Amino acid sequence: MxxxxxxxxxxxxxxxxxxxxxxxxxxxxxxxxxxxxxxxxxxxxxxxxxxxxxxxxxxxxxxxxxxxxxxxxxxxxxxxxxxxxxxxxxxxxxxxxxxxxxxxxxxxxxxxxxxxxxxxxxxxxxxxxxxxxxxxxxxxxxxxxxxxxxxxxxxxxxxxxxxxxxxxxxxxxxxxxxxxxxxxxxxxxxxxxxxxxxxxxxxxxxxxxxxxxxxxxxxxxxxxxxxxxxxxxxxxxxxxxxxNAKHDENGEPRVHYLKDVLEAAGIPVEGVVLPITDPYVKHHGALGSFAWLHLSAEHREPARRVLSALPGVEEIWDREQAATVYELPRDRIGDLAVTASADTALGSAAADHDLTQLHGPLRSHGxxxxxxxxxxxxxxxxxxxxxxxxxxxxxxxxxxxxxxxxxxx
Amino acid sequence: MxxxxxxxxxxxxxxxxxxxxxxxxxxxxxxxxxxxxxxxxxxxxxxxxxxxxxxxxxxxxxxxxxxxxxxxxxxxxxxxxxxxxxxxxxxxxxxxxxxxxxxxxxxxxxxxxxxxxxxxxxxxxxxxxxxxxxxxxxxxxxxxxxxxxxxxxxxxxxxxxxxxxxxxxxxxxxxxxxxxxxxxxxxxxxxxxxxxxxxxxxxxxxxxxxxxxxxxxxxxxxxxxxxxxxxxxxxxxxxxxxxNAKHDENGEPRVHYLKDVLEAAGIPVEGVVLPITDPYVKHHGALGSFAWLHLSAEHREPARRVLSALPGVEEIWDREQAATVYELPRDRIGDLAVTASADTALGSAAADHDLTQLHGPLRSHGxxxxxxxxxxxxxxxxxxxxxxxxxxxxxxxxxxxxxxxxxxx
Missing domain, CATH: 3.40.720.10 (Alkaline Phosphatase, subunit A)
Structure with missing residues (x-):
C-alpha cells in the first residue's frame, strides 16, 4: 500500500x-x-x-x-x-x-x-x-x-x-x-x-x-x-x-463597531482587522464575529476593559494567548483578538461598512x-x-x- | 528500541x-x-x-x-x-x-x-x-x-x-x-x-x-x-x-451565583454543577470560572439569554457543542456549559459557598x-x-x- x-x-x-x-x-x-x-x-x-x-x-x-x-x-x-x-x-x-x-x-x-x-x-x-x-x-x-x-x-x-x-x-x-x-x-x-x-x-x-x-x-x-x-x-x-443570524427581530444587524467604540472612549486604535474581509462583500459586508486589534502597548488593557463590557463580546485574548488557544501564527494576528457571541458581529467603523449590498438580514460567522x-x-x-x-x-x-x-x- | x-x-x-x-x-x-x-x-x-x-x-x-x-x-x-x-x-x-x-x-x-x-x-x-x-x-x-x-x-x-x-x-x-x-x-x-x-x-x-x-x-x-x-x-x-485573580480592588470575590440569578429571573434550575468542587475548599470555596447547568429543555434558551447578559460571562454552549469545542464526554456534562472571564467566578447559590475559609482574596481557575x-x-x-x-x-x-x-x- x-x-x-x-x-x-x-x-x-x-x-x-x-x-x-x-x-x-x-x-x-x-x-x-x-x-x-x-x-x-x-x-x-x-x-x-x-x-x-x-x-x-x-x-x-x-x-x-x-x-x-x-x-x-x-x-x-x-x-x-x-x-x-x-x-x-x-x-x-x-x-x-x-x-x-x-x-x-x-x-x-x-x-x-x-x-x-x-x-x-x-x-x-x-x-x-x-x-x-x-x-x-x-x-x-x-x-x-x-x-x-x-x-x-x-x-x-x-x-x-x-x-x-x-x-x-x-x-x-x-x-x-x-x-x-x-x-x-x-x-x-x-x-x-x-x-x-x-x-x-x-x-x-x-x-x-x-x-x-x-x-x-x-x-x-x-x-x-x-x-x-x-x-x-x-x-x-x-x-x-x-x-448564525447576527441581526435583531427587525432584521437590523447586531454589530459593535470596535474602532468607533474605542475612539469614543479616548483610546487610539492603530487598526481593526476583520479577518472575514474578502472580495464577496454582498455576503457579509465584512462583518463577522471575530476581530483583531492593533494597539500600542499602553492601550491594550484599557481597550480590553472597554470591549469586555459590551454585550455579546465574549473572549478577548492577547496575541500570545490567542496564538495558543486558537492555534494561529503569532506574526499574522493582532495585539488583541476579540470574539463575539452567536448573534453578534464585530465591525471596524460604521462608516466603513456598506450594508446596503447585503442579500438579506445579516447572517455571518468567524x-x-x-x-x-x-x-x-x-x-x-x-x-x-x-x-x-x-x-x-x-x-x-x-x-x-x-x-x-x-x-x- | x-x-x-x-x-x-x-x-x-x-x-x-x-x-x-x-x-x-x-x-x-x-x-x-x-x-x-x-x-x-x-x-x-x-x-x-x-x-x-x-x-x-x-x-x-x-x-x-x-x-x-x-x-x-x-x-x-x-x-x-x-x-x-x-x-x-x-x-x-x-x-x-x-x-x-x-x-x-x-x-x-x-x-x-x-x-x-x-x-x-x-x-x-x-x-x-x-x-x-x-x-x-x-x-x-x-x-x-x-x-x-x-x-x-x-x-x-x-x-x-x-x-x-x-x-x-x-x-x-x-x-x-x-x-x-x-x-x-x-x-x-x-x-x-x-x-x-x-x-x-x-x-x-x-x-x-x-x-x-x-x-x-x-x-x-x-x-x-x-x-x-x-x-x-x-x-x-x-x-x-x-x-487568575477573581476579586475586585477591595479583595471582594467577583462572583455570579447562577442559581440565584436564574431563580430571580423565574427560571427553575435542576442543578448548577461547579466542576472545580473538591475536598480542598480553602483553596477556592468551589468558585471557578466554569459551570454546568442542568435545566429542562424549555428553560435552556431563557437561561442562556439571562446569563449572557451578565458582565464577565463569556461562552455559553449547549451539551453537544460543549462536548465538541471542549472535547468533553457528553454524558458527564450539563445541558449548558458556562465560562467566565479571567477576573470573574461562577457560583451556585450564595448561601452554599463559605468564603470565610479562603486563604486570601479569591484566585481561581476553571x-x-x-x-x-x-x-x-x-x-x-x-x-x-x-x-x-x-x-x-x-x-x-x-x-x-x-x-x-x-x-x-
Missing part, C-alpha cells in the same frame, strides 16, 4: 476516487434540518447503508480561507500560515490571504501530485483557487470557468465538459456547478484519485435552514452527492465554518459559535479515530485522515 | 529516568516572573544549556483532575472520561471524580507497568492518587504519606525515605515534599524509568507572582528541579491549569483564561513536534509524547 506523507501525517493512496466536499457555511443545523424533513434522501440512504454523521470543530476564526487550507493540509493555521481571509503581515501590511506565497505548508494534494497520484481542486470562489492549486495541483474555479480548461487532464473547456455555461458566483446554484465540474472531470479523467470540491456560502449567508432557497441548495446538493456515490466514489463532507461543523463519511470509521469521531471531537482538518485512512467498506 | 502504546499513541521506553512534574496552578506568569527576577537559577541554567520553554493549552474546564488525567493518558476528557473534579454522572448522580472506576482510558504509566517498565506516581493531594495509581501503578501522596510505604520498590516508610515528616496538605511546602519523595524514590529504586509528580496549588490560589510565599514556592521548586537535573533525569514541567500553561523541557524538541511546540499550540496532554519521544540530547 502506497502512503504519502504531508505535514507529518501519513495518507494512504486510494485505489479509486476519494472526494472531499467542503460546504461553505454548511452549519450542522442545515443537515439536521434537511435530514429531519426528508429533503436529502441520498444522504439519508448513505447513512442508512453504513455512512456516518458526526460533528467536529473548525479553526477559529471560523472563516473560509483558514479552514479550507486546514482541511487540505491537515494542520492548523499556526503551521500553514493562513489565519484569516485577510490579515496584517509584517512583510506586506494588510493583505487578502489569497496568494500562495503566504502558505507555509504543502497540501496533501500537492504531496500526492509529487508522488505521481492524480488530484484535482475545484472551487466556487476563485479567491481560493490560487491557494488550493499551490504546488502543482490542477485547479479550476466556477468564478473563472468561462474560457478555462483543465489542461493536466486534457480538458480544453470546463463549460463544454459540464455541458452548460457557468453561473455567476452569487448564483444560488454556483456551488452545484462546482460539484458538476468535479463529477464531469472524474468521468473524463478516471485516473484522478483525490478530488476536493469547495462550495460557496452565498445561500447560507442569506438563508436559514428551512427557507426555500436553502432547501433548493441542499436538495440539489443531495442529488449531486447521489451522483458521486453512484459513480463509486468514497465521499466525505464537511464545512469550513457554521453560520467566531467560536460557528466552529462546530459536520463530519460526514460514506463508510464507518474504524481504528484509532473511531472513538474521537463518535465523541464529536475531531477537527475538520482531520477529514482527509478520516476518509483516506480510516473509512471501512 | 522498545515502544509502548497507550490510547493509540506510541511512547519510547527510556534508558534512564524521565520525570514529568505538573505544577498545580502553575500559570505561565509565575515562570515568566521568576525567570525575569532571577529567582529560578536552575531553570535558567537548564534553558541556557539547551532546555526549552514554550506554552500550550490545558483542557477546559481548566481543573486539576481532568488535566492530570489528560497529561498521564495523552488524550482529552472525551476519551478518558474525567471532565471535572466533580460532575453529575448518569449512573451515580453527583460525584467527586476521584474514583478510578470513572476512568475510561489507561495511563501511559499503567501501560508501561504492563510492559514491565517501572514507574511511580507521586501526588500531593490524595484525591488524585487513586486515579493516577489505576492499573497497578505504584503511587503515594503527601497527604497520606504518614505510615505509607512504596512496597513495589521495597520502601517501607515514605517519611523515613525522605528523612522528615510529611507536611500538611495546606502547607506551602507540601508540593516540595512530593518532589522530595520522587527524588528519594529514584535514588532508592534506580530502575524507575518514568516518574510523575503532581503538586498542589495551595500557594497559587492565595498568592500572585512576586509575592513572598510565591517566591518561596518557586525558589524551592527551582532548587529541587536542580537536584533532579543533577541526578541525570530528563525533565518536563507543565501545569494542570493557570490561575475557565478558558486559565487554559494557557507552560511546557518546559530539559532538552530541545526535534522531529514533527518541533514546529507546533515552537508555535505554542501543543497541549499539556502532549507532554509525555514530547519528553519520551522528541527531546534531543
Amino acid at each position: 502506497t502512503v504519502v506523507t504531508a505535514n507529518n501525517r501519513a495518507y494512504r493512496v486510494p485505489a479509486h476516487a476519494v472526494v472531499v466536499i467542503t460546504v461553505d457555511g454548511g452549519d450542522p443545523s442545515y443537515f439536521y434540518d434537511g435530514l429531519e424533513r426528508g429533503i436529502m434522501p441520498r444522504l439519508q440512504r448513505m447513512l442508512d447503508e453504513g455512512g456516518v454523521f458526526s460533528v467536529g470543530a473548525s479553526e477559529v476564526p471560523s472563516l473560509t480561507n483558514p479552514n479550507n487550507i486546514s482541511i487540505v493540509t491537515g494542520v492548523p493555521p499556526a503551521i500553514h500560515g493562513i489565519p484569516g481571509n485577510y490579515c496584517r503581515t509584517p512583510e506586506d501590511g494588510l493583505v487578502l490571504l489569497n496568494d500562495a506565497k503566504y502558505l507555509r505548508a504543502p497540501s496533501i494534494h500537492a504531496r500526492f501530485e509529487e508522488a505521481g497520484v492524480p488530484t484535482l481542486m475545484v472551487t466556487t470562489k476563485d479567491k481560493l483557487r490560487q491557494l488550493l492549486g499551490n504546488g502543482g495541483v490542477p485547479s479550476v474555479s466556477v468564478e473563472r470557468a468561462a474560457g478555462a480548461g483543465i489542461p493536466e487532464y486534457g480538458i480544453e473547456s470546463v463549460e463544454e465538459l459540464v455541458g452548460e455555461p457557468a453561473p455567476g458566483v452569487y448564483d444560488p446554484l454556483a456551488s452545484h456547478y462546482a460539484m458538476r465540474i468535479g463529477l464531469s472531470a472524474l468521468r473524463a479523467a478516471p485516473q484522478i484519485r483525490l478530488l476536493y470540491v469547495s462550495l460557496t456560502d452565498r445561500v447560507q449567508h442569506a438563508h436559514a435552514p428551512g427557507e426555500d432557497v436553502s432547501d433548493l441548495f441542499f436538495t440539489e446538493f443531495d442529488a449531486l452527492l447521489g451522483e458521486y456515490l453512484d459513480a463509486g466514489c468514497t465521499m466525505a463532507v464537511t464545512a469550513d465554518h457554521g453560520m 467566531g467560536r459559535h460557528e466552529q462546530p461543523v459536520p463530519l460526514i463519511l460514506s463508510g464507518s470509521v474504524d481504528g484509532p479515530l473511531a472513538d474521537p469521531f463518535e465523541a464529536g471531537i475531531l477537527r475538520s482538518r482531520d477529514i482527509h485522515d478520516l476518509v483516506l485512512n480510516h473509512v471501512g467498506a | 522498545t515502544v509502548v502504546t497507550a490510547n493509540n499513541r506510541a511512547y519510547r521506553v527510556p534508558a534512564h529516568a524521565v520525570v514529568v512534574i505538573t505544577v498545580d496552578g502553575g500559570d505561565p506568569s509565575y515562570f515568566y516572573d521568576g525567570l525575569e527576577r532571577g529567582i529560578m537559577p536552575r531553570l535558567q541554567r537548564m534553558l541556557d544549556e539547551g532546555g526549552v520553554f514554550s506554552v500550550g493549552a490545558s483542557e477546559v474546564p481548566s481543573l486539576t483532575n481532568p488535566n492530570n488525567i489528560s497529561i498521564v493518558t495523552g488524550v482529552p476528557p472525551a476519551i478518558h472520561g474525567i471532565p471535572g473534579n466533580y460532575c453529575r454522572t448518569p449512573e451515580d448522580g453527583l460525584v467527586l471524580l476521584n474514583d478510578a472506576k470513572y476512568l475510561r482510558a489507561p495511563s501511559i504509566h499503567a501501560r508501561f507497568e504492563e510492559a514491565g517498565v517501572p514507574t511511580l506516581m507521586v501526588t500531593t493531594k490524595d484525591k488524585l492518587r487513586q486515579l493516577l495509581g489505576n492499573g497497578g501503578v505504584p503511587s503515594v501522596s503527601v497527604e497520606r504519606a504518614a505510615g505509607a510505604g512504596i512496597p513495589e520498590y521495597g520502601i517501607e516508610s515514605v517519611e523515613e525515605l525522605v528523612g522528615e515528616p510529611a507536611p500538611g496538605v495546606y502547607d506551602p511546602l507540601a508540593s516540595h515534599y512530593a518532589m522530595r519523595i520522587g527524588l528519594s524514590a529514584l535514588r532508592a529504586a534506580p530502575q524507575i524509568r518514568l516518574l510523575y509528580v503532581s503538586l498542589t496549588d495551595r500557594v497559587q490560589h492565595a498568592h500572585a507572582p512576586g509575592e513572598d510565599v510565591s517566591d518561596l514556592f518557586f525558589t524551592e521548586f527551582d532548587a529541587l528541579l536542580g537536584e533532579y537535573l543533577d541526578a541525570g533525569c530528563t525533565m518536563a514541567v507543565t501545569a494542570d491549569h493557570g490561575m 475557565g478558558r483564561h486559565e487554559q494557557p500553561v507552560p511546557l518546559i523541557l530539559s532538552g530541545s524538541v526535534d522531529g514533527p513536534l518541533a514546529d507546533p511546540f515552537e508555535a505554542g499550540i501543543l497541549r499539556s496532554r502532549d507532554i509525555h509524547d514530547l519528553v519520551l519521544n522528541h527531546v534531543g540530547a
Whole structure:
C-alpha cells in the first residue's frame, strides 16, 4: 500500500476516487434540518447503508480561507500560515490571504501530485483557487470557468465538459456547478484519485435552514452527492465554518463597531482587522464575529476593559494567548483578538461598512459559535479515530485522515 | 528500541529516568516572573544549556483532575472520561471524580507497568492518587504519606525515605515534599524509568507572582528541579491549569451565583454543577470560572439569554457543542456549559459557598483564561513536534509524547 506523507501525517493512496466536499457555511443545523424533513434522501440512504454523521470543530476564526487550507493540509493555521481571509503581515501590511506565497505548508494534494497520484481542486470562489492549486495541483474555479480548461487532464473547456455555461458566483446554484465540474472531470479523467470540491456560502449567508432557497441548495446538493456515490466514489463532507443570524427581530444587524467604540472612549486604535474581509462583500459586508486589534502597548488593557463590557463580546485574548488557544501564527494576528457571541458581529467603523449590498438580514460567522461543523463519511470509521469521531471531537482538518485512512467498506 | 502504546499513541521506553512534574496552578506568569527576577537559577541554567520553554493549552474546564488525567493518558476528557473534579454522572448522580472506576482510558504509566517498565506516581493531594495509581501503578501522596510505604520498590516508610515528616496538605511546602519523595524514590529504586509528580496549588490560589510565599514556592521548586537535573533525569514541567485573580480592588470575590440569578429571573434550575468542587475548599470555596447547568429543555434558551447578559460571562454552549469545542464526554456534562472571564467566578447559590475559609482574596481557575500553561523541557524538541511546540499550540496532554519521544540530547 502506497502512503504519502504531508505535514507529518501519513495518507494512504486510494485505489479509486476519494472526494472531499467542503460546504461553505454548511452549519450542522442545515443537515439536521434537511435530514429531519426528508429533503436529502441520498444522504439519508448513505447513512442508512453504513455512512456516518458526526460533528467536529473548525479553526477559529471560523472563516473560509483558514479552514479550507486546514482541511487540505491537515494542520492548523499556526503551521500553514493562513489565519484569516485577510490579515496584517509584517512583510506586506494588510493583505487578502489569497496568494500562495503566504502558505507555509504543502497540501496533501500537492504531496500526492509529487508522488505521481492524480488530484484535482475545484472551487466556487476563485479567491481560493490560487491557494488550493499551490504546488502543482490542477485547479479550476466556477468564478473563472468561462474560457478555462483543465489542461493536466486534457480538458480544453470546463463549460463544454459540464455541458452548460457557468453561473455567476452569487448564483444560488454556483456551488452545484462546482460539484458538476468535479463529477464531469472524474468521468473524463478516471485516473484522478483525490478530488476536493469547495462550495460557496452565498445561500447560507442569506438563508436559514428551512427557507426555500436553502432547501433548493441542499436538495440539489443531495442529488449531486447521489451522483458521486453512484459513480463509486468514497465521499466525505464537511464545512469550513457554521453560520448564525447576527441581526435583531427587525432584521437590523447586531454589530459593535470596535474602532468607533474605542475612539469614543479616548483610546487610539492603530487598526481593526476583520479577518472575514474578502472580495464577496454582498455576503457579509465584512462583518463577522471575530476581530483583531492593533494597539500600542499602553492601550491594550484599557481597550480590553472597554470591549469586555459590551454585550455579546465574549473572549478577548492577547496575541500570545490567542496564538495558543486558537492555534494561529503569532506574526499574522493582532495585539488583541476579540470574539463575539452567536448573534453578534464585530465591525471596524460604521462608516466603513456598506450594508446596503447585503442579500438579506445579516447572517455571518468567524467566531467560536460557528466552529462546530459536520463530519460526514460514506463508510464507518474504524481504528484509532473511531472513538474521537463518535465523541464529536475531531477537527475538520482531520477529514482527509478520516476518509483516506480510516473509512471501512 | 522498545515502544509502548497507550490510547493509540506510541511512547519510547527510556534508558534512564524521565520525570514529568505538573505544577498545580502553575500559570505561565509565575515562570515568566521568576525567570525575569532571577529567582529560578536552575531553570535558567537548564534553558541556557539547551532546555526549552514554550506554552500550550490545558483542557477546559481548566481543573486539576481532568488535566492530570489528560497529561498521564495523552488524550482529552472525551476519551478518558474525567471532565471535572466533580460532575453529575448518569449512573451515580453527583460525584467527586476521584474514583478510578470513572476512568475510561489507561495511563501511559499503567501501560508501561504492563510492559514491565517501572514507574511511580507521586501526588500531593490524595484525591488524585487513586486515579493516577489505576492499573497497578505504584503511587503515594503527601497527604497520606504518614505510615505509607512504596512496597513495589521495597520502601517501607515514605517519611523515613525522605528523612522528615510529611507536611500538611495546606502547607506551602507540601508540593516540595512530593518532589522530595520522587527524588528519594529514584535514588532508592534506580530502575524507575518514568516518574510523575503532581503538586498542589495551595500557594497559587492565595498568592500572585512576586509575592513572598510565591517566591518561596518557586525558589524551592527551582532548587529541587536542580537536584533532579543533577541526578541525570530528563525533565518536563507543565501545569494542570493557570490561575487568575477573581476579586475586585477591595479583595471582594467577583462572583455570579447562577442559581440565584436564574431563580430571580423565574427560571427553575435542576442543578448548577461547579466542576472545580473538591475536598480542598480553602483553596477556592468551589468558585471557578466554569459551570454546568442542568435545566429542562424549555428553560435552556431563557437561561442562556439571562446569563449572557451578565458582565464577565463569556461562552455559553449547549451539551453537544460543549462536548465538541471542549472535547468533553457528553454524558458527564450539563445541558449548558458556562465560562467566565479571567477576573470573574461562577457560583451556585450564595448561601452554599463559605468564603470565610479562603486563604486570601479569591484566585481561581476553571475557565478558558486559565487554559494557557507552560511546557518546559530539559532538552530541545526535534522531529514533527518541533514546529507546533515552537508555535505554542501543543497541549499539556502532549507532554509525555514530547519528553519520551522528541527531546534531543
